[in-house]
Amino acid sequence: MIQSLIKTASLELLLLITCLSGDHIMTLSNVKKSIWAAALVDNTTHGVVGSLSWAIVIDVDRDPRKIVTCLMCFLVSMAVDADHFIAAKSLKLKAALSLKKRPPFHATSPLLLVVILLWILSIFLKKIICLKTLSLCLITAVFSHHIRDASRHGLWLPPFGETTPLPIWLYITSTLTIPLLVKIIYQNFVIILV
Template structure:
């Protein structure tokens, strides 16, 4: 291995470890802020903190996958992943058939975008489609971005409500250690897939 390749590998490793630490801090601090009395008392504050945390977790997770540097395209990609992760909660308003936050947060059942198993089907279909539409290479990247954005959202929610896996039912709420560990491991696993099957 040449010196330049070794240096690049070390720099990439340092970036990955740094981003993993930021991801851990984001999860712990976001969840801690949600427990503060001022946040608990305000429906708007709680929703803002929760959704912002989802967005930051999504951005940092994708940053790990693509080995974020100062490339503007990579920064934009992280912002897009962040928006995808936050957009999952839009289904609360769809299910409530209202733009009122109180109605969106008072649902008796979980809305459709919070179902994990259908997402797997969408990702698999996108991946298969990418094999036939080779002129559209972004389909593979999109499928992995969706995994990061939506799975990280679902895993974080699962610490309170469990994972919803229709038609198989729901899991019990994930212990904090499992939720944190899963959140940290997910981007590392997707990074391996990204580097071996997407980057050419």
């Protein structure tokens, strides 16, 4: 129990450091001058935040299955930005970053609907716990991306509109709290495979 708390606290600290350092690096002049550097730093930070968040949820250890799910969360958190290219109908980074409106994977309300539907489906299928795990992994990966972006653009909640950009304290607090809340759900409602 104590070791688990120490591990969670350490991962939370690492998550905080990742958020602050990733955001700080984005402000450096060399990064600002290069859209490639800015995109790489921003997207990598999204991935690391997503994977650390999932590591907190599952109380990661040396189990290869847990490490694979953290890597999956890393990739999903980064893949959210693929919609920029889809919406731009171009593989050019400049086109992807010059959109007039937000691309579809950045909409938070449809994500919540998908997660709820996966959860309900898992209840009806009873023994399909992977759907519950998938839904929690998805919300952890994508929502961590949305929250981080919301510090600059607000949350997009179609059809209800958008929020104003989140203050830094709310973005950081939300980023640190969400994995803890998802962990409670995971531990209480998902049967952990041994």
